[in-house]
Amino acid sequence: MALKLYYSPGACSFAVHVLLEEIGQPFTQECVSIPQGMTSSAGFLRINPKGRVPVLVVGAEVLTELPAILLYLALRHPEGNWLPTAHxxxxxxxxxxxxxxxxxxxxxxxxxxxxxxxxxxxxxxxxxxxxxxxxxxxxxxxxxxxxxxxxxxxxxxxxxxxxxxxxxxxxxxxxxxxxxxxxxxxxxxxxxx
Ligand SMILES: N[C@@H](CCC(=O)N[C@@H](CS)C(=O)NCC(=O)O)C(=O)O
Missing domain, CATH: 1.20.1050.10 (Glutathione S-transferase Yfyf (Class Pi); Chain A, domain 2)
Known part of the structure; x- marks a missing residue:
């Protein structure tokens, strides 16, 4: 399923970048610059009405909140052992x-x-x-x-x-x-x- 990450340089969304790179699955990305006020733009608020990055779009699903995104990626890729689910x-x-x-x-x-x-x-x-x-x-x-x-x-x-x-x-x-x-x-x- 196609993945798209909305991020801002130097923001907490970097954490999603790290995990996506470790997973190695291709993803597209779009910069939503916080210094340029893009998280408050009408276009981005249509994607995340909370006006925050990161946002991960997974097919038709729009996932927000960093812990939820990290959780999703880790569970979707159990081969990486990124969550100790057995413990x-x-x-x-x-x-x-x-x-x-x-x-x-x-x-x-x-x-x-x-x-x-x-x-x-x-x-x-x-x-x-x-x-x-x-x-x-x-x-x-x-x-x-x-x-x-x-x-x-x-x-x-x-x-x-x-x-x-x-x-x-x-x-x-x-x-x-x-x-x-x-x-x-x-x-x-x-x-x-
Ligand atoms: N609870 C959110 C918080 C995300 C958050 O605060 N992101 C900051 C960047 S580190 C942001 O988008 N700020 C934009 C703004 O305050 O306008 C999460 O965990 O994803």
Missing amino acids: PMALARCAEWFNWLSGTVHTMAVGQVWQAGRFIGEPCLEAQVEAKGRINLTQAFERIEGHLSREPYAVGRQYSAVDPYLHGLSISSLDSACATTGGPARSETCART
Whole structure:
């Protein structure tokens, strides 16, 4: 089935690129540049009314939300062992990472830094939200760095669909948002993915 990825350079959609390249299945792609405001264009909102990348079109299905896309690709290609489906605890750990990365790190901390206006109605208070976001993001990256200094991958000793998400967060422009980025353990993981 034909696959098409909507992405923005330097955004979290890079994680889908990584997994698609590892899978090795051909796909088409279309750039929806966030800096150029293309995620808010009428054309893109018809595809994803939430106005976010990544979007993966699979035949007639339009799939949004990064964890859902990584999950779909990993399940569709079991030959790559990108999800530990035979091990309930390890699989639950993947869900644990997906929830935390998507909800706490990406939506909350990253959102506070880059889109403070989404969190507060008073423009004069946005700088405070952004400052708190930088603290939240720094703490999150420290947590990730600490984990990866003890373990080779996000979940146990096996590369999984969670690792491209970590890679995407690490290489993206989000890194410039906080002080403790690109630590040795995360850099090592990026080099492996
Ligand atoms: N919950 C969504 C969030 C995706 C998201 O926030 N994507 C950002 C890029 S990293 C985006 O498209 N931002 C566009 C905008 O804020 O206008 C997911 O997990 O896919």
